[in-house]
Amino acid sequence: MKRIGILLLAILVCAAVSAAPASAGNIVGKVTYAGAPPPAKPIVVTKDKEVCSRETHADESLVVAADKSIANVVVYIKDAPGAPKMAIPAKNPELDQRSCKFHPHVQLIPAGGTLDVLNNDGILHNIHTYPKNNTPVNQAQPKFKTRMPLKFDKPDTVKLQCDVHTWMNGWLIVAPHAWYAVTAPDGSFKLPDVKPGTYTVSYWQETLGTQTAQITVPASGDVTANFTFPEKK
Ligand SMILES: [Cu+2]
Numbered sequence: 001m002k003r004i005g006i007l008l009l010a011i012l013v014c015a016a017v018s019a020a021p022a023s024a025g026n027i028v029g030k031v032t033y034a035g036a037p038p039p040a041k042p043i044v045v046t047k048d049k050e051v052c053s054r055e056t057h058a059d060e061s062l063v064v065a066a067d068k069s070i071a072n073v074v075v076y077i078k079d080a081p082g083a084p085k086m087a088i089p090a091k092n093p094e095l096d097q098r099s100c101k102f103h104p105h106v107q108l109i110p111a112g113g114t115l116d117v118l119n120n121d122g123i124l125h126n127i128h129t130y131p132k133n134n135t136p137v138n139q140a141q142p143k144f145k146t147r148m149p150l151k152f153d154k155p156d157t158v159k160l161q162c163d164v165h166t167w168m169n170g171w172l173i174v175a176p177h178a179w180y181a182v183t184a185p186d187g188s189f190k191l192p193d194v195k196p197g198t199y200t201v202s203y204w205q206e207t208l209g210t211q212t213a214q215i216t217v218p219a220s221g222d223v224t225a226n227f228t229f230p231e232k233k
Helices: 002-019
Strands: 025-033 074-077 094-098 101-103 106-110 113-119 125-130 138-141 147-152 156-162 169-175 180-182 188-194 197-205 209-217 227-229
Touching: 025 197, 025 209, 074 188, 106 113, 106 180, 125 147, 169 180, 180 188, 188 197, 197 227, 209 227
Parallel strands: 025 227, 094 113, 106 169
Antiparallel strands: 025 188, 074 180, 074 197, 094 101, 113 147, 125 138, 125 156, 156 169, 197 209
16 A cells, blocks of 8 residues: 555656656856967058047957956857847847947847948948858948948858958847857856756857867756867967
């Protein structure tokens, strides 16, 4: 009798567990650099100096803080059949061309989303995109055109360039789903609401390329995943 009671209890517990809704956890962590932080390379402004020199310019192709944190790393799950779509925001994300610099240097938008390219510098800029999957854009943006919307339908990694000011460059990541993030200046990131399971997490940086790691999201709670790029030789 006692045995049957235990068996019944076990069945009830199993049923309760399987009926529980699938939970999700965040993958949170930091991306760092194995080598010494490379010194920032200054950029010499050669054109429209009055406007462009309102801010100091430095090469942003690898930005490593004193504690080795790397900014602007794209962290994502490539093969993610269960991932939700990244929501298209009510207000378009903006790429600001300010003092002849793209702000931000690396930006994430959802596939099907529209990027508003701003020009409040009062001078001519030119937005030139180098996509793999979307239609390339090579469009002058005179000073009177302060806002220029660009729609990106397909997932992509798009290099951005201004042909007027050749030092101006940046990246746009067009995400196929919501499990994408860009690291903050302190190297931190959060992949939100990932379903439990084991995933290959990729992390990409424009100079250092792509690395991957296997990460398991538990049945409940967050998981911490810290990544380190090997030193570039
Ligand atoms: Cu420009």
